[in-house]
Amino acid sequence: MIEPDAFSAATVFERHKRIVVHNDTHSAARQSSNVTHELAHGLLLHPPAPALDTATGCRAWNADHEDEANWLTGELLVTREMALAVARGKVARDDAMDRLGVSQQMLQWRINATGAAQRAARENGSSR
Ligand SMILES: [Zn+2]
Structure with a gap:
């Protein structure tokens, strides 16, 4: 089943380049937040990491990096x-x-x- 709301944004690494891919069906405000969140990861120099945990098949998650990116997103937007x-x-x-x-x-x-x-x-x- 396709869930159009499930994906927000992600950063794709191509060697030294970071490319932000985002869901443009979200509201403008949410897109702004999603893209800024990905830019925050870049500004914080968070290194590339696999999107999925190969052992579990679930999304890989670095809570510290996500907290930092969320905080900086808020700082940048408001x-x-x-x-x-x-x-x-x-x-x-x-x-x-x-x-x-x-x-x-x-x-x-x-x-x-x-x-x-x-x-x-x-x-x-x-x-x-
Ligand atoms: Zn993130």
Whole structure:
């Protein structure tokens, strides 16, 4: 059975070149996240690795590399300043998503990951 949503993106290595292949049927925001994730692997100089574990036939996974790439993807797509501006209510979520080309999930993840929500809440509490 073909699952059109199953594949997001991957980096294919051809000697010293990295070629990003991605699923262009995903939303623009998801494609942006998928491609940026692959670029993050490149910026972090993660070495090529087999896509499948030959022993199990399952997808090979380096959790540390994926965590690093996920973190850098968020850093590249949503600045701390924008996460804080949204958390403070200075920029509407829809405006931020439109301006940055990111999904609601990515924006919320960055607001949480940067501590912007807690910071805005502290500021709000201390001004009363
Ligand atoms: Zn990855």
